[in-house]
Amino acid sequence: MSVTPKAKGRHHHGALRDALLAAVAEIVLEAGPEAVTLRECARRAGVSHSAAAPHFGDKRGLLTAFAAEGGRRLAAAMEAALAALPEAAGAAERLAATGRGYIAFARANPAHFRLMFRAELIDRADPAWQEAAGQPFMLLSEAMAALAPALDARARRARLALAWAAVHGFCTLRAEGAGGDLWKPEARAAEVAEDLIALIVAACAAPASHGAS
Amino acid sequence: MSVTPKAKGRHHHGALRDALLAAVAEIVLEAGPEAVTLRECARRAGVSHSAAAPHFGDKRGLLTAFAAEGGRRLAAAMEAALAALPEAAGAAERLAATGRGYIAFARANPAHFRLMFRAELIDRADPAWQEAAGQPFMLLSEAMAALAPALDARARRARLALAWAAVHGFCTLRAEGAGGDLWKPEARAAEVAEDLIALIVAACAAPASHGAS
DNA sequence: GATCGAACTGCCCATTGTCAAGTTCGACGT
C-alpha cells in the first residue's frame, strides 16, 4: 500500500522506511504513543525486529522521524487550506484557513498529531525535526501579522496565543477523547470547529482593548 | 519526605497511598507519564515493589487514582478562584476566574495535568474518576451559562469550546514545552495568560454573530 | 490470643532495546 514502486524482494524491499512509519501510526491509533515499540513496528512491517536500525538508528530516531513527518504534513495542510482560498481572500479569511488546515490535519492524521507534542519521546536536537516543527507556527504567525499589523508586541502575543491555543486545544481534546458531548456527533464537531474559528478570527481582528476585564 | 506524621514502623507506614501518588507526580515531572512504573513508585516511597497492590490494585488503578486526584484539584482550583472574587463580581469576572483557576492548577500541578488527559493510561470506567473528571466542566458550563444565557444551543457550544479549548490548549502547550518564545520568560507567560483570558471572555460575552467569516 | 489486612520477599514470565555477527541483494568498476 502506497509503497514507492521499487523493489520488493525478500531483502531491500525499498519502502521499509515508509512501512515502519505507517506501523507507528497504526500502533498510536490503537494503543497510544507509549505503546510504540521497535519490535512491534518491525512485526507489522513484516521484517525482523532490528531492521529499523539502518534507517532510524534507535527508537527515539524513529519517533522523531515520525514527528517530523507530522510537522511537514501539518504545514502542508495549512498551506493547502490557504491555497484553496480565492485570490481576493482577505487577511481574516487567511487566518481562518490556517486554523481549518490545522484542524483538518489533526483529524486526518490523529496519530501524527498525538505524537508530535510528546516532548519526552522526541529528540529535539534533530535538525530535520526542528525544521519541520517550525513551519506551522510561522504560517500562523504570518497570517496573524497580516490580519492585525498595527498591534504592539504584547497584543500580538496574546492573539497568537489565543489562535494557536484554541485550535490546538480543540484538536487535543478531540484526539484524546475528552470533551464529553460537546462534539459528539461528527457533524456537530465540524459545526463547532467552524464556529470556533469564526470566534477566534473575530477576536483576533478586534481592536486592542487592554484590560478588558 | 512530606509523609503525614503517622506511623513509621517497617510495616503499615500509614501514608503509603499518598506517598505513592506523590511518587507518581515526581516521576511524571522528571521523565513523563510513560516512565511511571509500579516498581519505581514503590522505590521512591521506600516500600517494596508490590506494596501498591492493596491500595490500587494494578498499575492502571494507580494512574487512575492519580488522575482522579487531579480532577479534584482542578475543580478545587477553579472553585477557589471563584471564591476569591468579590461578592459583586459579574458573570464575566466569574468566567475569567474559572479560566484563571484552570491555568493556576496546570501550573501548580503539572504532573497531574499531563496525566489527566492521557486516555490510554486511565480506566474511564472507574466511578471515582468519572465523578472527579466531570466537575471542572460543570463549573465552566455554569459560568458560561451565567454570562451568555440568551444564546441558542449552537452558539453556546461554540463558546464553551472556545473557552475550554483555548485555556486547555494554552496549558497543554506550556506543559509540553511547546510554544517557542511566546511565553518564554515566566513573567511573560502570566501576561499572556491574563490577556488570553480577557480575549476569551470578551469573545464569549459578545452577541452571537453567525457566519462571522 | 486469634484474626485480618498491610506489607515483604522471592519468583516467574513476558517484553524490549541494542549489539554482534552472518547473509543477501543491488550496484559498480573493469
Next chain:
DNA sequence: ACGTCGAACTTGACAATGGGCAGTTCGATC
C-alpha cells in the same frame, strides 16, 4: 559478464526491566 563492495536485512543472544502472583511475616484490633 564477473568479481567485489557496501548497504539492507536476518538471526541470535544478552541484559534490563517490569507486572503480577504466591507464600510469608508483621502489627493492630477485637
